[in-house]
Amino acid sequence: MTEEIEVQPEAVPCYQCISGHMQARLLTYFTWLNGELITVPNFPAWVCDVCGRREYDEKAISWLTMFLNPNAGKPTQRKRAAHRPRPQAGSHRPRPDQT
Numbered sequence: 001m002t003e004e005i006e007v008q009p010e011a012v013p014c015y016q017c018i019s020g021h022m023q024a025r026l027l028t029y030f031t032w033l034n035g036e037l038i039t040v041p042n043f044p045a046w047v048c049d050v051c052g053r054r055e056y057d058e059k060a061i062s063w064l065t066m067f068l069n070p071n072a073g074k075p076t077q078r079k080r081a082a083h084r085p086r087p088q089a090g091s092h093r094p095r096p097d098q099t
C-alpha cells in the first residue's frame with residue numbers, strides 16, 4: 001500500500017454553510033457494532049474549513065461495513081449437520097426416535 005489519497009484540486013462546497021469547502025482529511029471514525037464502540041484511525045473523511053462539518057467517505061464506510069460484517073454479501077457455505085433438530089421453546093419438540 002504505497003498509494004496515497006489524492007486531494008482533488010476542485011474543492012467540494014459544503015452544503016451546510018455554503019461558504020465553506022470540504023477538505024480531505026484523515027479522521028478517527030467512530031461507530032457502534034453490537035453494543036461495542038469501534039474506532040478506526042486514519043479514516044478518510046471530508047471536513048468543512050468553515051463550519052467544521054464532517055462527512056465520512058462513502059466508499060470507505062461501505063468497505064468498513066464489509067470489514068466489520070464479514071458474513072455480509074458472502075454466500076452461506078456453512079456445513080450443516082444432516083439432522084440435528086434443535087429443541088425450541090414454545091414449539092413442539094422433535095421426538096428423539098424420529099426425524
Ligand SMILES: [Zn+2]
Nearest residue numbers: 014017020048
Ligand atoms: Zn461548512
